[in-house]
Amino acid sequence: MLEEVIIAGFGGQGVMVMGYLLAYAAMREGKNVSWIPSYGPEMRGGTANCSVVISRDSEVASPIVSEPTTLIAMNRPSLDKFERMLVPGGLLVVNASLVDREPERRDIDILKVPANDIANELGNMRVANMVVLGAFVARRGCVEPASVIGSLEKVLPPHHHDLIPLNEEAFARGAGLASLRPSMQP
Amino acid sequence: MAGGLANKASTDKVLMKGNEAIAEAAIRGGCRFFFGYPITPQNEIPEYMSRRLPEVGGVYLQAESEVAAINMVYGAAAAGARVMTSSSSPGISLKQEGLSYIAACELPCVVVNMMRGGPGLGGIQPSQSDYFQATKGGGHGDYHLIVFGPASVQEAADITCEAFSIADYYRNPVMILGDGALGQMMEPVEFRPVEEPELPPKTWATTGARGRRPNIITSLELEPALLEELNRRLAAKYEKIKRELVRFDTYKLEDAHWAIVAYGMMARVARAAVDKARARGIRAGLFRPISLFPFPYDSLARVAEQVRAFLTVEMSMGQMVEDVKLAVLGKRPVHFYGRTGGVVPTAQEILQALERIIQNEAPQNANGAWQKEGDAGAEGFWATGGFN
Numbered sequence: 361m362l363e364e365v366i367i368a369g370f371g372g373q374g375v376m377v378m379g380y381l382l383a384y385a386a387m388r389e390g391k392n393v394s395w396i397p398s399y400g401p402e403m404r405g406g407t408a409n410c411s412v413v414i415s416r417d418s419e420v421a422s423p424i425v426s427e428p429t430t431l432i433a434m435n436r437p438s439l440d441k442f443e444r445m446l447v448p449g450g451l452l453v454v455n456a457s458l459v460d461r462e463p464e465r466r467d468i469d470i471l472k473v474p475a476n477d478i479a480n481e482l483g484n485m486r487v488a489n490m491v492v493l494g495a496f497v498a499r500r501g502c503v504e505p506a507s508v509i510g511s512l513e514k515v516l517p518p519h520h521h522d523l524i525p526l527n528e529e530a531f532a533r534g535a536g537l538a539s540l541r542p543s544m545q546p
Numbered sequence: 547m548a549g550g551l552a553n554k555a556s557t558d559k560v561l562m563k564g565n566e567a568i569a570e571a572a573i574r575g576g577c578r579f580f581f582g583y584p585i586t587p588q589n590e591i592p593e594y595m596s597r598r599l600p601e602v603g604g605v606y607l608q609a610e611s612e613v614a615a616i617n618m619v620y621g622a623a624a625a626g627a628r629v630m631t632s633s634s635s636p637g638i639s640l641k642q643e644g645l646s647y648i649a650a651c652e653l654p655c656v657v658v659n660m661m662r663g664g665p666g667l668g669g670i671q672p673s674q675s676d677y678f679q680a681t682k683g684g685g686h687g688d689y690h691l692i693v694f695g696p697a698s699v700q701e702a703a704d705i706t707c708e709a710f711s712i713a714d715y716y717r718n719p720v721m722i723l724g725d726g727a728l729g730q731m732m733e734p735v736e737f738r739p740v741e742e743p744e745l746p747p748k749t750w751a752t753t754g755a756r757g758r759r760p761n762i763i764t765s766l767e768l769e770p771a772l773l774e775e776l777n778r779r780l781a782a783k784y785e786k787i788k789r790e791l792v793r794f795d796t797y798k799l800e801d802a803h804w805a806i807v808a809y810g811m812m813a814r815v816a817r818a819a820v821d822k823a824r825a826r827g828i829r830a831g832l833f834r835p836i837s838l839f840p841f842p843y844d845s846l847a848r849v850a851e852q853v854r855a856f857l858t859v860e861m862s863m864g865q866m867v868e869d870v871k872l873a874v875l876g877k878r879p880v881h882f883y884g885r886t887g888g889v890v891p892t893a894q895e896i897l898q899a900l901e902r903i904i905q906n907e908a909p910q911n912a913n914g915a916w917q918k919e920g921d922a923g924a925e926g927f928w929a930t931g932g933f934n
Contacts, residue, residue: 380561380732387561395561396731399587399670419698421818424729424812426892444687 361416363502364425366442367407368435369455378432379410380515381493384505386414394423407437414502424539430500433490434475436460451494455488460474471499471538478533485532494534501540505531556573559734564724565590567703567735568658569598572630574740575707578657579629583611586670587726588660591632596912603664610920612637616644616657623653624763626751628710632658633921634726635676636667638684645719646685650765651777652783654713655705657691658722661861665889671888672726674812677865679840680723688777691721692783692791695809696851697731701836712861714745715785716931723838725861727890747830784840793836794845802831804900805853807846807870809861812891816859819896830900838866846873856880856906859896869877879907 365382379395392415398408411425424484430451433439436459446452448467457476463502473495479488481535497505506530512524562570563772567592572580580595592608599606609615613874622629625873629906634640648655659680664671680693693710696702698910702724709720752761797817799805804823813834832848836840850856855878858867867882874880883899885891 387559392734392893393561396727399730400728410771420814421731421821422815422893423733424727424815424890424892426894440842455698 361414363412363414363430363500364428365412365432365435365496366409366425367412367429367432368407368427368438368442369489371408373408373434374486375408375434376410377515378489378493379412379540381508381511382414382497382503384515385503386412386540388507388511390411391416391503391504392419394420396423407435407441409438409442429448432496433459434489434492438530439463451496451499453492453499455492457488469499469541470510471495473534473537475534479498479530482526482530483532484526487523487527490527490530491493491534494531494536495533495538496534499538499541501542505535548868559733560735562699562735563730563732564699564702564758565777566594566662566730568632568722568724568729569594571703571706572577572656573598573602573604574626574712574737575710576740576742577630577710578602579619579622579927580604580606580631581609581615581622581629582633583609583615584629584694585637586635587662587672587729588632588634588658591658591660592731595630613683614638615642616641618855619655619657620644620648620651622650623648623655624752626753628654628656628714630656630658631841632660633823634660634662635664635673638657638663638676638679642679642685645691646663646687646689647765648719649685649691649780650691651763651930652717652780653763654710654717655719656709656713656722658706658750661723661725663886668840668890670726672728672811672861673886673888674725674810674861674892675863675865675886676723677838677860677862681869689780690787690839692716692787692840693723694793694836695723695838696728696836697813697834697910698797699728699731701736702728703735703737703933705836707737711743711745712791714748715743717781718787720781723810726810726888766812788840791837791841792840793833793843795836797834798833799831799849801829801832801923802852803829803854804904805831805833805849805856806896806900807833807835807858808854809838809866812859813895814862815891816850816896819859819891819900819908822893823900826897828900828904835866841869841873842852842858843873846870847875847877850874850877850916853878855903857896857900857903858882859891859899860884861891862886863884873912877890879903 367375383395397410415418432453434455451469453471455475456472475488475491477490582592596606663669694705713720806816834933864882
């Protein structure tokens with residue numbers, strides 16, 4: 361199992377934390393994992409992205425992802441920038457609340473998640489990232505949902521621990537949108 | 547985002563950025579003084595040190611400049627302290643004068659360079675274009691730093707921790723040569739118990755001369771014969787370092803016909819390229835220098851007996867490739883592929899570079915027209931069944 365994920369969106373959408381949670385969950389399961397952020401000028405208000413590589417069987421070779429098996433696009437610029445890089449048969453998770461165009465690729469698995477709408481229903485826009493993460497984890501099964509939930513208190517700073525139940529709820533809502541369809545990659 | 551040691555998981559591993567892991571490892575390696583000046587992409591090191599050093603009774607100080615910081619390191623090292631500074635390429639350039647003085651005075655310290663794209667102020671994305679500066683002296687005079695190029699967060703932590711003993715043992719500055727990607731990436735890391743080797747007491751340190759003759763630490767020596775003697779002593783030390791400190795790693799090199807040579811973060815991408823090549827039936831392998839000074843010349847020379855050609859891959863326009871050529875001494879072709887300015891070559895690009903080499907090196911027809919000047923061992927190769 362080798363999952364190479366690019367998570368991209370606007371600064372403030374929580375894409376770094378999504379990657380951090382995913383990486384932490386994988387580490388808890390004893391898997392090999394790396395997380396690397398973009399740290400360029402885009403961090404100052406534009407788009408941000410991070411790459412997570414999870415490997416069950418061997419140590420992570422390159423932490424820099426150029427051919428993602430999954431792209432999580434939280435906004436339209438992210439879809440525009442990374443869609444063509446996805447491997448054939450890869451997974452595209454789009455935040456359907458914000459992305460106003462159809463994906464061009466026809467050779468991939470596409471999961472549309474109205475993340476902002478669901479987060480809005482839950483009363484806090486900031487958990488849109490957890491909705492998407494829930495959907496992704498449910499679809500790919502690259503980590504156990506419980507590992508992600510268990511990582512929340514390690515990843516979120518203590519002054520946000522009161523938001524853990526809300527994050528769990530958002531994650532569960534997202535997970536409810538997707539059925540398991542593991543990676544076709546070796 | 548909450549980083550650091552608070553994040554203990556069910557295993558003994560923690561998820562940390564390379565920069566943070568280096569800082570924590572330094573403290574575990576006995577570092578109690580840190581002097582620095584901010585620059586991307588290494589700011590997590592001073593940030594972490596500013597928080598942690600006071601907890602262990604150490605001193606963190608943000609200097610007014612890189613020049614000031616390295617000279618504070620000079621002073622603390624002269625007083626016998628375990629001391630570190632960190633910066634990134636342009637800032638490391640500013641430290642070169644101080645490093646020359648520290649090397650001349652044979653003072654132990656640890657310097658971290660998380661390289662970014664140059665020359666000049668350059669950019670903030672990862673690069674390996676300070677290899678010459680790090681391994682060939684950097685400042686003025688006949689001196690060397692001991693230089694390590696770790697390729698993972700774990701290795702960066704292990705080497706940084708050990709670097710303080712190595713610096714003390716050889717009385718020589720040690721440089722951890724990473725890049726922006728290594729500093730920014732998070733990986734699981736485990737901090738193992740530190741085993742301190744037995745080291746000679748620092749009788750030379752300027753600790754106050756009560757009851758003994760004063761220790762004088764200076765790099766000024768106006769008597770040519772005495773200055774030459776210092777240079778001979780330094781050269782003898784570097785020879786000892788070359789015998790004792792060479793480190794490297796290999797991946798699938800045992801039966802390889804094509805050797806990729808890469809260090810640090812680039813070596814990880816190269817490892818992925820080796821797997822891609824193997825999947826296509828190309829017998830590629832990886833040679834990864836860990837110590838960059840001393841460079842593993844002899845081991846690489848032995849690889850030349852076995853492979854058909856070398857491909858050196860760097861995030862530069864070609865620097866370490868010169869040491870690879872020195873090691874191979876013309877016995878085999880040494881090719882180069884590099885990207886720079888903050889662009890990181892992909893595994894696919896490396897594979898394509900390798901395939902181009904194989905195409906050019908391979909026989910164009912049954913007469914075997916591939917053999918070129920310098921391919922002294924080519925017959926041996928064909929005798930063992932050709933490539934692949």
